[in-house]
Amino acid sequence: MFAVFGTPMTLIENLRQQQVPVFGLNPKTIKDVLQDLYNLGSLLGQEETAKQLIDQTLSAITTMQKRGSSTPTLPKVYLETWPQEPYYTFGPGSFGDDLIRIAGGENLGASADEAYPALSTDYILFENPDAIVLAYSVSGNPLEQVKSRPGWQTVSAVVQNKILVPADPNIYLRPGPRIPQALDELARFLHPNWF
Amino acid sequence: MRTFILGSLLLLALLAWGLFVGGAPLSMSEVGAAFVAPLGLAESPANFITIVWDLRIPRMLAAFCVGAALALAGALSQALFRNPLADPFILGTSAGASFGITLAFLFNLTYLAPGWLAMPPFAFMGSLVVTALVVMIGRKGSALPVNTLLLAGVAANYLFVSLSTAIMAFGREILNRTVFWSLEGLAGANWTSVWTILPGLIVASIIALSLARPLNLLLLGEESALGLGLAVPSVKWLIVGLISLLTGVAVSISGLIGFVGLVVPHISRMLVGAHHRRLLPMSFACGGILLLGADNLARSILPGSEIPVSVITALLGVPFFIYLLRKK
Numbered sequence: 001m002f003a004v005f006g007t008p009m010t011l012i013e014n015l016r017q018q019q020v021p022v023f024g025l026n027p028k029t030i031k032d033v034l035q036d037l038y039n040l041g042s043l044l045g046q047e048e049t050a051k052q053l054i055d056q057t058l059s060a061i062t063t064m065q066k067r068g069s070s071t072p073t074l075p076k077v078y079l080e081t082w083p084q085e086p087y088y089t090f091g092p093g094s095f096g097d098d099l100i101r102i103a104g105g106e107n108l109g110a111s112a113d114e115a116y117p118a119l120s121t122d123y124i125l126f127e128n129p130d131a132i133v134l135a136y137s138v139s140g141n142p143l144e145q146v147k148s149r150p151g152w153q154t155v156s157a158v159v160q161n162k163i164l165v166p167a168d169p170n171i172y173l174r175p176g177p178r179i180p181q182a183l184d185e186l187a188r189f190l191h192p193n194w195f
Numbered sequence: 196m197r198t199f200i201l202g203s204l205l206l207l208a209l210l211a212w213g214l215f216v217g218g219a220p221l222s223m224s225e226v227g228a229a230f231v232a233p234l235g236l237a238e239s240p241a242n243f244i245t246i247v248w249d250l251r252i253p254r255m256l257a258a259f260c261v262g263a264a265l266a267l268a269g270a271l272s273q274a275l276f277r278n279p280l281a282d283p284f285i286l287g288t289s290a291g292a293s294f295g296i297t298l299a300f301l302f303n304l305t306y307l308a309p310g311w312l313a314m315p316p317f318a319f320m321g322s323l324v325v326t327a328l329v330v331m332i333g334r335k336g337s338a339l340p341v342n343t344l345l346l347a348g349v350a351a352n353y354l355f356v357s358l359s360t361a362i363m364a365f366g367r368e369i370l371n372r373t374v375f376w377s378l379e380g381l382a383g384a385n386w387t388s389v390w391t392i393l394p395g396l397i398v399a400s401i402i403a404l405s406l407a408r409p410l411n412l413l414l415l416g417e418e419s420a421l422g423l424g425l426a427v428p429s430v431k432w433l434i435v436g437l438i439s440l441l442t443g444v445a446v447s448i449s450g451l452i453g454f455v456g457l458v459v460p461h462i463s464r465m466l467v468g469a470h471h472r473r474l475l476p477m478s479f480a481c482g483g484i485l486l487l488g489a490d491n492l493a494r495s496i497l498p499g500s501e502i503p504v505s506v507i508t509a510l511l512g513v514p515f516f517i518y519l520l521r522k523k
Contacts, residue, residue: 084375085382086501120382120494120501122250123218125242139368150385151249154241 027175030098060180067194068104077105078129086118095175103186132157133164135172164189209487213255216495257384258490259483260392261449266482268441269456274410275434282456283442287329287351288322292446294355295321297362300372311390319443325351326435377450380503388448395444399437407471452505454512
């Protein structure tokens with residue numbers, strides 16, 4: 001049995017009392033995800049597959065980091081995870097923070113003091129992000145909704161029309177094996193000249 | 196006169212304070228420059244001007260207007276029901292307004308009118324229907340006994356809050372929109388919010404002030420008021436309409452904010468007495484100042500974020516409410 005973040009501890013204890021082996025997963029960063037992939041591989045006897053996946057991810061990360069280190073100014077990226085005041089984003093020590101940094105961006109939430117900080121419009125306008133990623137699903141047109149928010153017309157990302165609506169927001173929200181896809185989409189959006 | 200000067204100074208101080216609070220760590224000089232920049236007196240980055248002029252200033256005006264509207268609605272409720280515990284919240288008027296807005300979300304009616312007019316008509320209809328219902332349930336013959344009225348109000352409050360919650364179960368989108376609207380409160384305030392509340396607030400305030408004498412007469416009891424030549428039933432329905440309008444426009448931009456309507460008229464009575472010619476303007480001003488102050492506080496407690504202003508008003512209002520209960 002595998003338990004993830006959110007599984008009640010009492011349930012896990014009950015299962016263990018019934019002699020059911022339970023392995024807990026709660027990855028928060030890219031490093032955690034890779035560690036969990038390795039552990040899962042050895043638990044399930046799939047070391048080879050796990051190693052392949054880890055190597056793929058690591059090589060994607062290395063490639064990105066090389067490009068990033070030769071890019072002089074990195075855009076300030078706001079990865080929005082909740083479309084309403086107070087807005088939410090990724091802070092330091094979070095999956096989204098890792099993704100932005102590796103894909104060649106400066107995370108707007110990096111200076112927060114928690115991993116999933118709440119932000120006011122006031123603060124976001126002050127920080128003035130160069131690029132915005134909308135990682136959630138809403139009905140209607142999320143792009144137009146952002147552009148029509150009162151006051152947001154002065155935000156650099158809105159002026160430059162640098163807003164990404166990902167096909168699958170979950171690859172940014174769920175720390176899982178789809179890291180290369182997220183990095184690829186994000187880097188293509190932030191640095192089209194890398195490709 | 197001294198109260199007036201002190202009040203004005205307090206208002207100005209709160210308005211000045213509010214320019215500096217918010218998520219963005221703008222310095223004194225940056226706020227100052229952004230404040231005078233539209234007049235061409237200083238240079239300031241466009242986003243700083245937006246923060247000051249399109250977020251903080253309209254937000255303060257909206258907070259003042261909501262406080263003024265709720266306090267005025269409270270003063271009118273207390274006169275109408277001759278009860279110190281009456282306010283739009285307890286009478287179910289606020290719950291009616293939010294039910295009206297939830298219904299409008301459900302049937303996608305908020306796109307019918309331009310931004311500033313999108314929600315008030317539905318909020319107004321909701322509060323009017325619920326308040327009228329409470330009055331009709333609560334009255335016995337021609338009298339309106341206080342205890343049945345308050346019980347009817349409490350029942351209506353529960354009923355319409357539950358109905359709003361039930362509507363949210365109709366689908367994810369209606370749930371999202373309602374939760375967004377109710378959680379956002381004043382945090383989403385902008386110029387559209389100000390234009391949303393201002394017309395209703397101005398109209399209702401003027402009519403309310405012109406009713407100062409009838410309101411004083413109502414305090415003597417309906418029989419005496421009738422004896423003194425007041426057309427009691429029509430005046431009462433007019434007041435119900437005003438309470439609903441004020442509550443409707445306030446709830447439209449701020450969601451549910453409790454205790455302002457209850458507490459402020461009492462503070463105002465302590466300051467200027469029970470005469471409505473002075474009580475109504477005083478409640479208006481005190482309500483505005485109180486909610487402006489509470490909202491500034493709500494914006495400045497957490498760095499980079501804020502707490503809902505209704506939490507602050509409840510923390511201030513509940514002790515006062517208990518004091519009123521004990522005093523009786």
